[in-house]
Amino acid sequence: MKIERARVIVTCPGRNFVTLKIETDQGVSGIGDATLNGREKAVVAYLEDHVIPCLIGKDPRRIEDIWQYLYRGAYWRRGPVTMSAIAAVDTALWDIKAKMANMPLYDLLGGQSRDRVLVYGHANGADLAETVDAVARYVDMGYKAIRAQSGVPGMKDVYGVGRGKLFYEPAGVGLPQETQWNTPKYLRFVPTLFDKLREKFGLDVQLLHDAHHRLTPNEAAQLGKSLEPYGLFWLEDATPAENQEAFRLIRQHTTTPLAVGEIFNTIWDCKDLIQNQLIDYIRTTVVRAGGITHLRRIADLASLYQVRTGSHGATDLSPVTMGAALHFDTWVPNFGIQEYMRHSPETDAVFPHAYRFEDGYLYPGDAVGHGVDIDEKEAAKYPYEPAYLPVARLEDGTMWNW
Numbered sequence: 001m002k003i004e005r006a007r008v009i010v011t012c013p014g015r016n017f018v019t020l021k022i023e024t025d026q027g028v029s030g031i032g033d034a035t036l037n038g039r040e041k042a043v044v045a046y047l048e049d050h051v052i053p054c055l056i057g058k059d060p061r062r063i064e065d066i067w068q069y070l071y072r073g074a075y076w077r078r079g080p081v082t083m084s085a086i087a088a089v090d091t092a093l094w095d096i097k098a099k100m101a102n103m104p105l106y107d108l109l110g111g112q113s114r115d116r117v118l119v120y121g122h123a124n125g126a127d128l129a130e131t132v133d134a135v136a137r138y139v140d141m142g143y144k145a146i147r148a149q150s151g152v153p154g155m156k157d158v159y160g161v162g163r164g165k166l167f168y169e170p171a172g173v174g175l176p177q178e179t180q181w182n183t184p185k186y187l188r189f190v191p192t193l194f195d196k197l198r199e200k201f202g203l204d205v206q207l208l209h210d211a212h213h214r215l216t217p218n219e220a221a222q223l224g225k226s227l228e229p230y231g232l233f234w235l236e237d238a239t240p241a242e243n244q245e246a247f248r249l250i251r252q253h254t255t256t257p258l259a260v261g262e263i264f265n266t267i268w269d270c271k272d273l274i275q276n277q278l279i280d281y282i283r284t285t286v287v288r289a290g291g292i293t294h295l296r297r298i299a300d301l302a303s304l305y306q307v308r309t310g311s312h313g314a315t316d317l318s319p320v321t322m323g324a325a326l327h328f329d330t331w332v333p334n335f336g337i338q339e340y341m342r343h344s345p346e347t348d349a350v351f352p353h354a355y356r357f358e359d360g361y362l363y364p365g366d367a368v369g370h371g372v373d374i375d376e377k378e379a380a381k382y383p384y385e386p387a388y389l390p391v392a393r394l395e396d397g398t399m400w401n402w
């Protein structure tokens with residue numbers, strides 16, 4: 001069996017998506033997501049110029065060998081561009097293998113460890129009152145877990161507050177939008193939000209919050225402590241994690257559960273965090289961390305230390321990543337939760353999929369493979385549009401972490 005053809009499909013049904021389609025000489029094909037928000041074309045070139053030529057003629061059944069070939073064989077290891085490209089190949093090959101086996105991907109991985117996948121939604125509002133209303137809407141839709149992000153008094157353009165209620169989207173057409181940040185205002189405000197949310201919605205709903213890399217370890221420790229009375233499911237990306245050791249300080253000061261990893265690319269980015277039990281949830285996902293093959297390795301390491309998975313699932317991860325993630329979540333023994341930001345109807349039409357939401361849970365469906373396809377005619381209607389994520393500055397103009 002041979003890989004006969006591989007192609008990159010770029011489409012922009014409201015936002016950009018990069019998809020790799022691998023076709024075999026036996027008529028079976030598979031797809032993988034390679035979208036890297038704001039840097040899409042770098043992965044397109046990496047795939048088209050450097051990866052696809054090496055794939056043609058290879059046996060698609062040899063998933064592990066192809067993974068090692070692309071990872072070790074490049075000599076230049078890791079990084080978001082390389083690992084997103086490898087992820088796309090890996091996801092497409094698992095899709096092909098599961099289709100050949102006539103199984104849903106979760107069966108090939110080892111079978112279902114659970115019946116359904118707990119997800120959290122992203123509720124956001126311009127101020128406290130709007131955010132409370134947004135959370136109420138998610139509760140009404142049946143969500144059991146909700147991440148609350150709110151505008152902060154005296155600050156414009158806070159992370160997580162966006163255009164659209166159900167379809168939060170931070171990337172904007174044109175050059176990066178400049179936003180402002182003020183940590184003291186944020187630290188004072190957030191506990192008042194969760195105080196209100198607990199008062200209004202009680203203890204049963206799981207509440208989450210994303211600090212989006214903006215705090216120092218000490219500030220993150222302060223926030224973790226001040227949120228303890230509200231029993232959060234997790235505090236996400238409390239501080240940047242290039243230095244994994246930074247989480248030790250937060251950990252020593254608070255019992256608020258910590259989650260990190262949406263920007264990680266390999267097991268090496270989270271090895272110390274996991275082995276030292278400095279986090280509770282690892283947020284690496286299929287597209288960012290080298291596909292199913294590598295994500296499984298991370299989850300296995302995490303399971304030794306009672307760290308559970310909580311994969312990133314924002315709108316810039318295409319339905320292909322969502323489908324593959326749900327099969328992974330259905331199998332992985334140490335599953336925690338899955339992020340689920342809904343895609344627009346235009347995106348859903350480009351990527352017909354077997355997964356469905358019901359009463360706070362996602363179900364992967366029982367289609368063979370990962371259950372997500374691409375309608376190329378539909379995709380062709382939406383040409384690529386350059387777009388960037390915003391940047392953030394402190395009030396004195398200093399560049400900060402967006």
Ligand SMILES: O=C(O)[C@@H](O)[C@@H](O)[C@H](O)[C@H](O)CO
Nearest residue numbers: 037170210212262313314316
């Ligand atoms: O947890 C999340 O969903 C995020 O932090 C994202 O919204 C993130 O900002 C985007 O995926 C960036 O592309």
Ligand SMILES: [Mg+2]
Nearest residue numbers: 210236237262
């Ligand atoms: Mg996040």
